[in-house]
Amino acid sequence: MNAQRQMGPNWNDGTYTGESQRDERSQYGKVDLMIKDGRITQVDYEEYDSDGNPKGASYPYQEAIEAQSTLEQRLIETQDPEKVDNVSGATGTWNKFKEAAAAALEKAKQ
Numbered sequence: 001m002n003a004q005r006q007m008g009p010n011w012n013d014g015t016y017t018g019e020s021q022r023d024e025r026s027q028y029g030k031v032d033l034m035i036k037d038g039r040i041t042q043v044d045y046e047e048y049d050s051d052g053n054p055k056g057a058s059y060p061y062q063e064a065i066e067a068q069s070t071l072e073q074r075l076i077e078t079q080d081p082e083k084v085d086n087v088s089g090a091t092g093t094w095n096k097f098k099e100a101a102a103a104a105l106e107k108a109k110q
Contacts (some may be wrong), residue, residue, distance in 0.1 A: 018103030021094040026050035029096030043072040063089035
C-alpha cells in the first residue's frame with residue numbers, strides 16, 4: 001500500500017514572499033518559499049538591516065546569520081512555521097523567520 005501524503009493546509013503551488021515586521025532596530029526578515037504539490041520544497045531566508053541591506057559576513061552577530069540555513073531546513077521538515085524550533089543564540093532571527101514564513105504561506109492559500 002502506498003504511504004499517504006501528509007495533508008496540510010491547502011497551499012497553491014508557486015513561489016511566495018513574506019516579510020516580518022521591523023523590530024526595535026528597524027531590522028526585518030524576508031523569506032521566499034517554493035510550494036510544489038502542496039508542500040514547502042524550498043526556503044530562502046535573508047535578514048536586512050535598518051537601511052535595507054542584507055546582513056552578511058560583516059554582520060557582528062554571526063549566530064543569527066548561521067541560524068538562517070538551520071531554520072530554512074527545519075521549515076521544510078515541519079511544514080509549519082510554528083513547529084520550527086528556536087536556534088540557540090538567535091531568538092530574534094527565529095521570531096522574524098516565523099513571522100515572514102507565516103506571511104508567505106498566507107499568500108499561498110489565496
